[in-house]
Amino acid sequence: MRIYVTSVFVDDQSTALEFYTKVLGFIVKNDVPLGENRWLTVVSSEEPAGTELLLEPSGHPAVKPYKDALVEDGIPAASFQVDDLSSEYERLRALEVKFTVEPMDAGTVRMAVFDDTCGNLIQLIEMKDK
Amino acid sequence: MNDEQLDQIFKALADPTRRRIIDRLRKQPNQSLFQICALSVAEGEKAVSRQAITQHLDMLEKAGLVHVSWSGRTKIHALDLKPLRKAADIWLHRHLQEGKDR
Numbered sequence: 001m002r003i004y005v006t007s008v009f010v011d012d013q014s015t016a017l018e019f020y021t022k023v024l025g026f027i028v029k030n031d032v033p034l035g036e037n038r039w040l041t042v043v044s045s046e047e048p049a050g051t052e053l054l055l056e057p058s059g060h061p062a063v064k065p066y067k068d069a070l071v072e073d074g075i076p077a078a079s080f081q082v083d084d085l086s087s088e089y090e091r092l093r094a095l096e097v098k099f100t101v102e103p104m105d106a107g108t109v110r111m112a113v114f115d116d117t118c119g120n121l122i123q124l125i126e127m128k129d130k
Numbered sequence: 131m132n133d134e135q136l137d138q139i140f141k142a143l144a145d146p147t148r149r150r151i152i153d154r155l156r157k158q159p160n161q162s163l164f165q166i167c168a169l170s171v172a173e174g175e176k177a178v179s180r181q182a183i184t185q186h187l188d189m190l191e192k193a194g195l196v197h198v199s200w201s202g203r204t205k206i207h208a209l210d211l212k213p214l215r216k217a218a219d220i221w222l223h224r225h226l227q228e229g230k231d232r
């Protein structure tokens with residue numbers, strides 16, 4: 001068994017596509033029309049055959065309360081790994097990404113949290129022990 | 131300040147996790163629930179669930195020691211030391227002053 005896809009619920013798939021590709025730098029793997037929505041997945045350019053991230057529509061009535069409750073408590077909906085948190089933080093800040101947690105030590109990792117403009121908080125992790 | 135308020139304040143202080151939340155919020159105010167939990171992990175504390183921290187924060191808020199505000203759509207917590215000072219003045223300090231030769 002393998003994990004081939006995981007998902008974040010995004011408020012708007014077009015906005016999400018812009019942000020996740022142009023700002024975060026992921027590349028589109030699948031973009032298939034599906035009724036009113038799309039089966040829209042991205043992968044890391046560092047790992048094109050790796051796990052896909054599905055940018056999933058937020059239409060289901062359970063999604064908004066779920067997302068709102070996570071944001072209310074500051075809890076990230078997904079977590080991505082970077083090699084150098086400080087340089088990634090500077091790069092994203094220059095692109096006007098809003099951070100809710102500045103880079104900080106958290107035990108065996110360094111982490112930061114930003115707003116993905118699609119209703120989610122996203123965590124960035126750098127493993128200290130590389 | 132009435133007895134009920136004093137009860138709430140001293141009860142709020144009567145727990146090591148809540149005292150550590152107070153320590154942490156004084157050093158670094160305006161923390162979300164997630165940040166408070168992350169900081170406790172960073173400081174190598176025994177893991178406490180987010181649900182438990184939520185309950186501790188509720189007790190601190192009811193006692194007036196934690197003030198909640200919003201940063202965008204995220205709830206942030208800050209310490210309010212005024213009720214603590216008042217409780218200390220009307221009870222702790224009174225005894226320490228009046229009974230200082232004992």
